Amino acid sequence: MRKKVIVVGAGAAGLMAAGTAALCGASVTLIEKNPKVGRKIMITGKGRCNLTNNCDVPTFVNNVPVNGKFLYSAINRFSPSDTIEFFESLGLKLKTERGNRVFPSSDKSSDVVDAMRAFALDNGVRIVQDAVSGLFIENGEAVGVKGRESYYSDAVIICCGGKSYPLTGSTGDGYLLARQAGHTITEIKPSLVPLESRDKDCKSMQGLALKNISLKIIDNKTQKEVYSDFGEMLFTHFGMSGPVILSASSHIRDISEGKYRAVIDLKPALSPEQLDKRLISDFTENSNKDVSNSFSRLLPRKIIVPVLKRWGVPFDKKCNAVTKEERRALIGILKGFTVEISGFRPIEEAIITSGGVETDEINPKTMESKLIKGLYFAGEVIDCDAYTGGFNLQIAWCTGRLAGENAAY
Numbered sequence: 280m281r282k283k284v285i286v287v288g289a290g291a292a293g294l295m296a297a298g299t300a301a302l303c304g305a306s307v308t309l310i311e312k313n314p315k316v317g318r319k320i321m322i323t324g325k326g327r328c329n330l331t332n333n334c335d336v337p338t339f340v341n342n343v344p345v346n347g348k349f350l351y352s353a354i355n356r357f358s359p360s361d362t363i364e365f366f367e368s369l370g371l372k373l374k375t376e377r378g379n380r381v382f383p384s385s386d387k388s389s390d391v392v393d394a395m396r397a398f399a400l401d402n403g404v405r406i407v408q409d410a411v412s413g414l415f416i417e418n419g420e421a422v423g424v425k426g427r428e429s430y431y432s433d434a435v436i437i438c439c440g441g442k443s444y445p446l447t448g449s450t451g452d453g454y455l456l457a458r459q460a461g462h463t464i465t466e467i468k469p470s471l472v473p474l475e476s477r478d479k480d481c482k483s484m485q486g487l488a489l490k491n492i493s494l495k496i497i498d499n500k501t502q503k504e505v506y507s508d509f510g511e512m513l514f515t516h517f518g519m520s521g522p523v524i525l526s527a528s529s530h531i532r533d534i535s536e537g538k539y540r541a542v543i544d545l546k547p548a549l550s551p552e553q554l555d556k557r558l559i560s561d562f563t564e565n566s567n568k569d570v571s572n573s574f575s576r577l578l579p580r581k582i583i584v585p586v587l588k589r590w591g592v593p594f595d596k597k598c599n600a601v602t603k604e605e606r607r608a609l610i611g612i613l614k615g616f617t618v619e620i621s622g623f624r625p626i627e628e629a630i631i632t633s634g635g636v637e638t639d640e641i642n643p644k645t646m647e648s649k650l651i652k653g654l655y656f657a658g659e660v661i662d663c664d665a666y667t668g669g670f671n672l673q674i675a676w677c678t679g680r681l682a683g684e685n686a687a688y
Contacts, residue, residue, distance in 0.1 A: 289316035291675035292658025293438035299683030301402035317392035328388030332669035421654035434686040453660035463637040469629030473520035480585040484514035493547035506530040562598040635662040646682035
């Protein structure tokens with residue numbers, strides 16, 4: 280007799296879990312409260328969908344700062360190379376870009392959603408639109424879920440996501456269901472989220488994208504570096520965003536105003552000595568001009584005034600009058616442009632949620648609850664989160680795969 284499996288949530292983990300369980304012979308019902316599946320997949324990677332990272336297993340685990348070791352079984356069962364092979368078997372052409380990020384060749388996240396929807400439907404998954412409000416638990420076993428209707432099964436897989444991007448349906452429903460089953464939910468925080476700053480220069484630089492910069496996050500109390508990265512960032516009306524800022528956010532713990540500062544090297548390719556030669560050349564070329572008019576080739580327009588303000592030299596000082604000490608001070612600013620951090624943006628703006636179902640209460644080899652038989656978890660609802668670069672979607676694929684296989688047998 281075929282086993283009945285219910286999957287709650289049709290995001291990345293849910294679609295993978297449902298399709299896999301059906302592939303393994305189960306009768307699967309996938310319940311999603313949105314009219315369409317894969318809403319959050321649609322917006323990942325700026326609509327391009329960075330669906331995994333083309334790396335080996337140790338590298339993957341190193342990029343999961345929260346409970347990475349919990350994923351050893353899942354990632355060894357369904358590695359990034361397995362994910363690539365899986366999508367290509369579905370007819371989706373892929374490409375690998377900088378940082379081993381894997382995208383559909385079409386640059387359309389909708390193609391990933393279409394492939395996963397087809398994977399589920401072609402294997403016989405029944406997709407139902409309903410909002411699940413509770414679990415049916417009898418004698419320590421999960422036997423179904425409650426929505427507008429009652430759905431009964433032999434196993435339930437919870438794949439409701441976290442609390443980030445609530446418009447996609449991630450409103451924390453999975454935590455409520457897990458708590459109902461007696462599970463512990465660790466502190467829910469935003470991760471991969473923009474950072475706020477009260478520095479007025481951020482607002483004046485709104486919209487300025489910086490490429491090829493180096494970033495450090497410094498703990499102001501200990502003066503220790505908690506994170507460093509190289510890449511792109513963006514100034515906004517509230518502070519800072521962009522890839523290196525989002526990655527940095529997942530390293531910042533116990534954030535409070537004044538605790539952390541961002542230090543940006545605007546010219547990481549140049550040593551202080553090389554930068555000094557560049558300044559001498561620029562100032563010589565513009566010897567009779569005001570210093571404020573001499574940076575057009577060195578810096579983007581929007582950051583010139585903030586740099587000059589930090590430098591403290593009069594804007595109308597002539598380039599030929601700049602001293603060696605003033606050049607040294609300017610180099611310090613260009614190599615260490617500092618922005619104080621006041622906090623995270625709201626969790627609704629986070630790409631992922633940090634926190635979730637306590638991993639000690641889940642069997643890492645099956646994704647089954649250690650508390651309730653027949654109850655499984657996959658994806659962001661679990662307390663595992665990673666850096667940017669396709670690692671978080673890989674968590675969804677591999678945990679969904681493992682949960683689907685084990686729920687079906």
